[in-house]
Amino acid sequence: MTGDVLHEAEGADGSGRRFSVTREELQRFRAGDRAAGDQLLQRLRPQLDVFVHHRLRRVTNATVRSRLSADDVVQDAMAVAWTKLPTFDCGGPGAMLAWLRAIAEHQVSDHVDHWLMQKRAPAREQVLVDRAASGDGLATGIAARGSGPRTEAEERERSRLMAKALADLEEETQLIVMMRVFYDASWDEIAATASIKSGDAARKRYARALRSLGPTLQGLR
Numbered sequence: 001m002t003g004d005v006l007h008e009a010e011g012a013d014g015s016g017r018r019f020s021v022t023r024e025e026l027q028r029f030r031a032g033d034r035a036a037g038d039q040l041l042q043r044l045r046p047q048l049d050v051f052v053h054h055r056l057r058r059v060t061n062a063t064v065r066s067r068l069s070a071d072d073v074v075q076d077a078m079a080v081a082w083t084k085l086p087t088f089d090c091g092g093p094g095a096m097l098a099w100l101r102a103i104a105e106h107q108v109s110d111h112v113d114h115w116l117m118q119k120r121a122p123a124r125e126q127v128l129v130d131r132a133a134s135g136d137g138l139a140t141g142i143a144a145r146g147s148g149p150r151t152e153a154e155e156r157e158r159s160r161l162m163a164k165a166l167a168d169l170e171e172e173t174q175l176i177v178m179m180r181v182f183y184d185a186s187w188d189e190i191a192a193t194a195s196i197k198s199g200d201a202a203r204k205r206y207a208r209a210l211r212s213l214g215p216t217l218q219g220l221r
Contacts, residue, residue, distance in 0.1 A: 019093050019183040026090050037085060041078060044100060047182055048077045049163035051104035054174065057167060059108070064115045068108075070163075077107045093183035094193030097175060165213050172196075173209050180206055 022043070028036035052073045059065040080103050088099060166174055175194050179185040187199030196202045 016093075016184045016186065019096075019185065022096065022183065023090050026085065026088070030086055037082065040085070041081060043182075044081060045074065045078065046158075046162055047097065047100050047178060048074050048081070048104055049160065050166045050174065050178065051101050052077065052108065053163040053167040054171075055104060055108045059112060061112075061116070064112055067115050068111055073104070073107050073111050076110070077103045080107065092193070093179045093185040093189065094175075096183070097178055169209060169213075173205060176202055176206050177209050177213075 022040060025036040025040040029040060049070070052070050056065060056068055056070055056073070059068065077100075081100070084099075084103070090096060166177060169177065172194050176190055176196075179190045179193065185193075187203045190206075191197070191199045191202040194202065196205065
């Protein structure tokens with residue numbers, strides 16, 4: 001993903017190429033290709049970053065909120081995603097994002113419960129067991145692995161900047177931007193998933209969102 005994609009407000013409808021790659025990686029992973037699972041989770045990390053940053057801002061207890069680590073929550077969410085990948089029904093970009101949102105929501109709740117009760121919630125303990133059982137430290141290793149010439153630190157910084165920017169959007173607009181940026185979803189598909197009246201209306205919402213995010217996302221170019 002590049003800054004050019006993020007800032008593209010007009011042009012031809014999405015071809016869904018990124019979503020096709022996601023589906024192919026999932027199929028290969030289910031056939032026993034662990035590297036395909038690694039690649040898929042690497043690309044899911046920024047999406048989980050966005051969801052977790054957005055959700056943590058809504059934690060009402062200020063003391064608990066100050067103790068929560070977005071990185072810790074995302075790491076646990078990555079571990080859960082790994083365990084659930086074999087059974088996930090990849091019906092479309094909307095289904096993928098709903099699945100990730102549910103995972104992130106559950107992990108935030110677990111971490112909040114931990115701090116409220118001053119002890120680990122059982123579900124959180126099971127996540128840690130699952131992560132250790134993955135064999136090669138998969139969730140930790142994939143979470144920040146860079147692609148191409150970028151270093152791991154650069155990829156993490158790009159993910160952090162995107163999460164911070166997109167977390168400011170209202171949820172419907174966030175969904176529009178994420179479906180387009182991460183999956184090349186068509187405007188009609190975005191409209192159907194986000195319950196917007198038309199693909200053209202979805203395209204205009206996307207364009208407005210990118211104009212408002214422009215200054216914040218300059219670091220992603």
